[in-house]
Structures are given as C-alpha cells and as structure tokens.
Amino acid sequence: MLKRKIAVIGAGQAGLLCAIGLVDKGYEVSLFSDRTAANWLNDAVPTGLNGIQQASIDIEHSYGLDYWGSEPVIEGVDLTLVPGDEPGPRLIGRATGPLQAVDLRLKCSRWIEEFETRGGNLVIQNIGLDELETIAASHDLTVIAAGKAKLMGDIFERDAARSVYTEPQRRLCMLIVDGVKPERFPGMKFSALKFHMFPAHGEYFWLPFFHKTGRRCHSILFEAKPGSAMDRFNDCTSGAEGVEIAKAFIREFAPWEYAGAKDMQLMDERAWLKGAFPPTVRHPVGKLPSGAIVTPIGDTAMAFDPIGGQGGNNGIQSAQNLIEQVVAQGDAPFDEQWMIDTFERHWQRFGEASYAFNNLLLEPLEPAAASVIMAGVENPSIADDFVGRFNQPSRFFPWIRDPELAQQHIETFASESLTP
Template identity: 45%
Template sequence: MRKIAIVGSGQAGLLAAHALVKTGYDVTLYSDRTPEQWLNESKPTGTAARFDMALAFERELGLAFWEDAAPRGEGAHLTACPAPGNRLLTLAGRLERPFMAIDLRLQSHRWMLELEARGGKVVIEAVTIPRLEEIAAENDLTVVAAGRADLCRLFERDAARSPHADAQRNVVMMCVTGPKLGFDGVPLLPVKFNLFAGIGEAFWVPYHHKDAGPSWNCLFEAIPGGPLDRFQGAKSGEEILAIAKDLVKELIPWDHDWFKTAELSDKHGWQNGRVVPAVRKPVGRLPSGRIVTPLGDTAMSLDPIGGQGANSGNKMARNLVECIVAHGERPFDAGWMTRTFERFYARHGGPTDRFNNLLLAGAPAGVSHLLFAQYGSDGRADNQSRQQALANAFVNNFNDPAQLTPVVEDVGRVRAFIRQKTGKPWPVALAAGGVGVGIAQVRQRLGLPPRHPAAPAHAVGALA
C-alpha cells in the first residue's frame, strides 16, 4: 500500500484524502486545527459555491451530507450598471442543475471526522518546512493543499499564466441572516450579481451556514480606490456589516429593502482581504532536494469574482487522484507532477483562469455582446426562448468554463454563437438588446467613447 501525505484540511485536500482512502491508499492528512476548531473558532475561508460538475465528485465519495438541508441555487441574476444607480440591463439565466454553497467550517469538521472513520489518519499540527522534509521522506507522495499560506511559497509563480502581479479587487465577505431567500420579481433562487463598470461588484449567494442553516453569503469586490472600496481598516464583522448596509442603500438601492435586515450569522463569519490571482508551477523543491506537489489554492489562486475557487479545487483533486491511480507503482517524480497538472490545466484550469480574468476585466467585447443580445426580444414566445438560451448558456459556463469561455474570448465566435442561438444576425440581436435606445446613447451609458464617424451604422457590435 503506497503512502500519501496531504498537508491541509480545506476542501481540496480533504476530497483528495477521501478519494485516495476509498481507492486503497495509506493516507495521512495534516491539519493545523482540530475539527472542533474548524467548527467553532475559525473564519470561513471562502464562500465555496459549487456547481454540479464539482458537486458530483462529493456525491461519488459519499460526502454530500447537506443535500436536503442546503438551499439550491437555480441560476444567476445579473444587473449591469455603467454607473451607480443606473441599471442599464439585467440578465437572468437558469442552470441545468442547481449549485450549493456549504459553510466550509461545517464541511471540514464533518469530513475530517469521516476520514478517520473510513480509515484515513489525521494529524493535528502546523507543518513547517523542516517538518515537511520529514513528511516527504516518509511518504511516496506529499501533496500541499495549504491554501495561500506560507507553504505556498515553495511553488514558483508561473509568469506566463499569471498576468496579474497584484490583487485586482479588495474583497469583503460576510455570512448574514435576515434577508429572505429570494428576490421579488425573480422566478428562481439565484446568486445575484450587481456589476458596476470601473468600480467593482457586489453579489449575494444562497448559503448553508453552520449554525443558521439556509442564509446568505454576501461579497463586495471593490476596485481599489473606487466608491465600493470603503472597507479598508474595518476590524470587526459589525463594522463590515454597517459599511455594507450604507453601500447598498447608496449604490444598490434596489436591494436596500432586501438587505436592511441583515445580521451576522456568527461572530467569525466575515473576511476582509485580497487575492492575487496566480498559477503556480506544480513541483516544489525542499532544501533537501525532495519534491512535493500543490493542490487547490496552493496550485492556482483565483479571485472570488467567478465563484471558481472551490470548483477548481474539486476538479483538481479528482484529476490528481485519477493520475495517482493510473501511475501504479512508479515513482511520483517531477515529470509526473508536471504531466498531472498539465492534464488538469488543459481540461479545466486554463478555461477557468481565463474566464475569471475576463470577469475581472469588466465587460470585454465578447461578454458585452452576450449581455446585449440576450436582452432584446420582440415579445414573441419563440424569440423570448431564444434570448433566454443565451442567458442560460452564459450562466452554465460557471459550471464548466470550458463550454463558453473560448467563445467569449473571440468576438467573431461570439457573433456566430449569437446568430446560432437567436436566429438573428448579430447586429440585429445586439440592436434589439439596446431596448429602444440608440447606439450613441448605449455607448454613453456604458461610459464608452462615441463611435468613430467612419464606422458602419451597425457598429453596436463594437460596444466594448
């Protein structure tokens, strides 16, 4: 029986540990906190909204303990604003299968206990580099799934795949109760996005809290220095929530009545920080020359804007386990580590990273095309259905970013996709999405420069 060590008791590390125990490996998981400390003394490390492709792995492993209790997010509702208070357009898309967001503290607590019950070993200690040397010497493979903590520095940033050297958003997250589960006029339970050009984003995620149960996880993604960036220096959850209520009242008044009753779900249920998006190389070398490989956020750090961190971690864990099993008794050398990560990156990691970067960029041309094209309809049922297909396709890309990301990266492919879905030439579809205003007015409301006089009259396709 081959021995595998996993350092880290977050979602990706625990899933990999469970899958390897199920497959017959001798697995030891190292955690810097006990299950009880996870549950009662920790802050949530993220929202961890997972879509169906990621949830499937948890179900296969018999770890989906909250299926009947957690709220099921049915889609996404997006409001795009060229300026605060100016709701230019909305998009409501339905997922093929629901998403769920489970409090990671509850999850790590239960999954750690379950791992020991199923035959895995759990060691409680904070692993240092010298200790990691000892662990690597004792095991056939050592996996570092320690998030973005100090051990992350073992893995070199891949500059070619990491276009951002700095955080693109200042991020605040809070777990709240009070607001009802749903929104007036929205016929599904969605994650609700409010997007502000050049300012940032605010979104509300249906959430299963460790104590409160069905509730909300609310995030503000502020472009540094802008009107949303008011949380810097806040040192308590109560202060964070008070600032959030003021921001919603001022900049998102349509959600004010919904949000004004919000209260923190627990005293630890908030975060205030920033994430530098990065892809790291899959081989870490210890001072002795021994090698270890990363998993989850240690391998690929994603800004929360696309809700992809936990999804990416689940997919990466599945890929890692599949490659371990396929490798048999051969040594887990640097070549194997590289091939394993490249397999994940080709299928999931690359499209996910590029999709997240598109969202961080605001509304590049491909995304703007989809937003406007899905918005216009002449009221006929068949046309409404076709427009809805565009919104649904965009929303389902969150489940599998490989589906639509290559399309929205290429304006030509987006235009062909719009015609395929709507049955209209793309200029007609986008003009319909202007909802009765002229191209010049749409450009002005988006904060874009006027169309060049020499441009063709249908240049609505160049909105972004």
Template identity: 35%
Template structure:
C-alpha cells in the same frame, strides 16, 4: 503493501483527496493546522458556490452529506448598474436577467464541510495530525511517504512553488474582497420561487455577489463585495468589528445596488465570525515544490492555480483538481511518483483550470463592447442567459462565444436568426 501519502492542508481539495485516497486503500496522513472544532467555531474562510460537475465529484465519493439541507441554487442572475447612475440619486439597472442552470448548484459554509469531512476522515481510520507544517517538516516527511501533496493555499509552504510568469498576468491584487454571512435576506422579487446566485456589476467600481448558503446555523446568504483597489468599495481595510463590517456592506449596497439592498434591510450576521476581508494577486505557480533536501512535493488546487473569486471558481477548481489527482494517483499503480508524473498530473488538471484562469482574468478587466452586447442581449434571449449561467459549471464553453467579437456575433445571430 499499501502506499503512504501525506496530504498537507484540510480545505476542499486536501480533504476530498484524502477521503478519496482512503476509499482506494491508500495509507493517508492528513495535516491540518486546526482541529475540526476549531474550524467549526472559527471565522468564515471563503465564499463558495459549487456547480454541478464539482458537486458530482463529491457525490461520486459519497461526501455530499449536506445536499438535502443546503439551498438548491437553480439560477444565476446578472444585473449591471447603468454607468455613472449612482451619483447623485439612486442607481438604476441597465441590465437584469437570470439564467437557469442545467444542474443545480449549492453552497456549504466551509466551516461546516471541512469540520464534517475531517471527522469522517478520522472515523474511517485516517491518520490526522494537527500541526501547522513548515518546509522543514516536509523535508523530514518526504522521506517516509511515497507522495507528499501540499494543499495549504496560504502561508510559508506556498513559497516553495515558483510563480509561472507566462500564466500570471497580474502582480497585484485586482480586487479588495469583503464577505458577510447573514440571516434574514429577502427573496429577489424577479424569481421568488427559486434560488439564484446574483452577480451585480457596477462598472468602474466593482461587483456584489449574493449567494444562498448553508452555514453552522442553517440557511443563510453571503453578501460579497469585490472592489476595484482604491475605489469606493475598497473600504474594509481597517474594519475589525463585525457589526461595523456589516453596516458598511449595507451602506455600499444602498448606494451602488439598491435593488439588492431592498431585500437586505432586515439582515443580521449569522455569527460573530461571519465576516472576512482581504485581497490577493491571482497567480499560477509551478506545480512541483522543491525541498531543501532535494525531494519534491506536488502542489494542489489554489497552491498552484489561485484565481480571483470574481467568477466563483475556487471551490469548483479545488474539487476538479482533487478528482484529477485522485485518478492520476490510482492509475499510477505502484510506479514511483516522480517529478515527471507530478508534472503530468498537474497538466491533466490544467486542461480544465486553464479555462478558469483565462475567463477569470478576462472578467477582472473592463468588459469590451462585444461582451457588454452579449450580456445585454441575454436580457432578451433566454438561451444566451442560460448558456452564460452554465459557463460557471464548464468555463471551457466561453471559448465558443465569449472572447472573440466574431464568435459572439455569430452566436447571437444564430439565436435571432440573422
């Protein structure tokens, strides 16, 4: 007798879980509010760059369909604008380096990936229901399934999961987000022979991320501004026209990150749906959602742990959450998926997610002196640059050298022989 599982939400975690459960012989129903075609032809949903561990979870399920087409990202670079240098005259860089990743990273536009995965799920005999689920729907479904997983990170369903105040230091959004997918980006002259995600920090203003990606029309780059609310980058709120959005993106690049603007002078949008703007407060929620009838559902990925994208962890965390939950479900055998089990499944994911949340919330603050020293030293000490870059794959390593001035000093001392 195969167990019946309902997955609500067809993002990275929902689809990865649904496809993984399918291979294990579960009877899986997937609810999505859009068809594969609607996703593919719709608006970009995210920025995403997945590092080695998250990509390996996809490979383990043989879902790495685009691996040969997507750019191989072999580095992660950091540039820091010299404080106050953007007024007047061009901004200078105080820091500029690139770290090498141990295992390459990749970015696949979620329109490409989610549409492709959804079609695969249906081809493999999965039950696909195109319907935006409300809480009342879940009340009904919870009686007919052994387990209901909620992985739709926006909308009404999230309200079923209470905020965990102890793990959520912020009540307001910490950044205003603005994304543009473009063709025609030039290479960074510092490393023309390999691709890297570039993180550009403008102290007191915000951050610009540039990442190579694969989109519906092939190779592209993502230009992603994170602006401190109320500051000069918080300028996209009323902008509806995509070309106006790109023009503003480039204008801000010219002012605050001229070294990135220099390779963006010939860019154009990948498509009319290639822009996105918004903001949300980073929040950790209780993993168990209560239904009016008394039933319980389990929250997945950013339903329960939503971090700001400043550290590029969203899709990585979603992949890691799906992998943790899949293992917990399979290990459960035919025992009931009760609330105690739900909490333990979440705790297993929190083992990795807690490090992401701590690091991300730290990066949203102005960096303390010892962190600036570390980032500065990485320009002279390649092992420090490489270690920082690889922290994006395994953020738990930051505990060893990043948060405490003593540990940072000891680590840098070990590299310089002092």
C-alpha cells in the same frame, strides 16, 4: 503487498477530498492539519464562500461526501449591470443543475471526521519546512493543499507566464448574514446568485447560503476596485461593522435593493473575511532544501480571485485529477515528470479555462462577452446557456473573446422566440 504511503498537508476542501478519495482507493493516507474538526467548526473563519457548481457536487457525490442534499437551492444567476445611477441591463439565467454554497466550517469539519472514519491517519500539526522534509522523506508522495499559506508560496515558484497579475485586482469583504429579504429585491424570478456589476466601483453578489448551524441564510461578497467608492471595508475591524458599511453602500449605489438588505445581520462573529491577494498560478513541483519534491493542489496550486466563484470548483477538480493520476501511475514513482504531467492534465481539462474566464470578469467587459450578455438580456435561452457554461468554463471559449464567433454563437439561437 505494502500500500503506497501518501501525505496530504492541509485539511481544506481540496486536501480533504484528495485524502478521502485516496483512502477509498486503498492508499495509506496521512492528513496533516493545523485544525481539528472542532477547530474548523467552532474557531475558524471560513476561507471562502464555496458556491460550487454541479460538476463539483457530482464529484463530491461520487465519494459519498454530499451530506447536505440540495441545500441551499440556488437555481441560477441574476446579473445586473449598473453603468450609472439606475440598474441597467439584467441577464437572468437558469443553471443546468443546482448550485450549492455550504459553510466551509461545517463541510471541512464533517469531512475531517469522515476521513478518520474511513481509515485515514489524521495528524494535528502545523507543518513547517523541517516537518515537511521529514514527511516527504517517509512518504511515496506528498501533496500540499494548504491554501494560500505563505510557506507554500515559498516552496512553489510563481508561474509568471500563467499568473497574469502581480497585484490584487480587488479588495474583498465577505459577510454571511441573516435577515435578507430576497422577495423585496425587484424582479426576483427564482433563488439565484444575484450579481451587481458597477464598472466604476467593482461588483457585489448575494448567494443563498447554508450556515454551519444548518440554517439557511445569505452571504454577500464585495469585490471593490482599489480606490473606488466600494473600497470602504479596509479599516473595518468586525463583521458587524462590515454589515453596516455594506448597507450604506447598497443604500447609496443600489437603492432598489435596500429594502431587501436593510435588516441583514451577521450570522456569527466569525462569519466574515476581508483582504486582497493577486490571482496566482504556481509551478507544480516544489523542491525542498534536501532535494525532496512535493506537489500542490487547490489554492496552493492556483489561487483565484473569487469574482467568478471558480476557486473552490478548481480545487475539487484538481483533487479529483490528482486521485486519478495516482491510480494511473500504479507502482511507478511519483517523480518530477509525473507531477508536471498531473498538473498539465488538470490545466488542460479545467484549470486554464476556469482561470481565463475568471480573470475576464476582473477586466472591463470585452466586446464579445458584452454582446452575448446583451443578447442574453433579451433572450432567456441565451441567458440559460450562458449561465450553464459556468459549470464547465472551457465551453465559453473561444467565442467569449472573439466578436465574430460570439455573433455566430448568438445566431445559433436565432430561430428561438425572443421575450416580448
């Protein structure tokens, strides 16, 4: 019997996982990428930080794609609220399993090689609308995993009801740096994603990071509220300049961290990113002028603000969902209803809660969430439980939005001892 032919456009982590998974399941897969493996490793800027949770690591492991073992070890989250000039309440929680942040340049480059090794057909080409028409006409299914590329936005209509925002909520600057000394950060208990929340300015967080050269280092991401004192990266033209601006912000607004941050230096000249985009959910069926249909995964389907580290996780989950749905469809056509059902399954199982939780972090802290965080500041079991739920954000709901349910949630820990 002839194998069904599937095309995937875009070799980021979502497209690659999808393409490799489908090859493993016996499909004839062509992956169209505007980058070679060497381009990803040597010429590209990482498209994000890629701090992923245990559930995503497990999916990668199931396809034999977790080449980095447990590097780097990130054991949990260390969150400080900074309401004024001094550090305020601090929640420190251990995750249920290690988190991981591997340089996307290394990850995608290695996975492109693996895709070919396993029998996939790699085509290096920048796909425009004309090429997309040709591809869609010659494949049983065409999956678009091209990130936030403009063309893809034109093909997939924005879902206004689900998107929530029309404007960027933060202005971002991400830096991958060496020379951070976490042992000089006050009160560090373990290797953590270290998060500072400034209600007036935005947030910044540190992440232990595995650089494309195999060196352990750190990444830092600034999530500036537009017009705030943190919103100072707009005009910067190089990562090195970004690092100096970051140091100046920390010296002024988080001086207790300055001793650990003052020697940081950019890892390589492409190890940074700045910009802004509105979180967006798109309709799962893209209609081309010819009438052919295509479907999105990863950032093309749902673009998250990086504040909650959910975008990459969502991309991996959406790729896994698509693979399962392709297999379940057997020989039946990948028609419009199948595309809608496939996205709805992902939305119900992961996407909706992940997006809602992530958006919650963009807003002033709601009373229910604040009460649980404050309880977690006092009680490590509540803190561990809170951090453990990042892995499966649906477990935050419904109590994270409901003060009464949040109180009941806190009381389930009442029999446990409080910290002195």
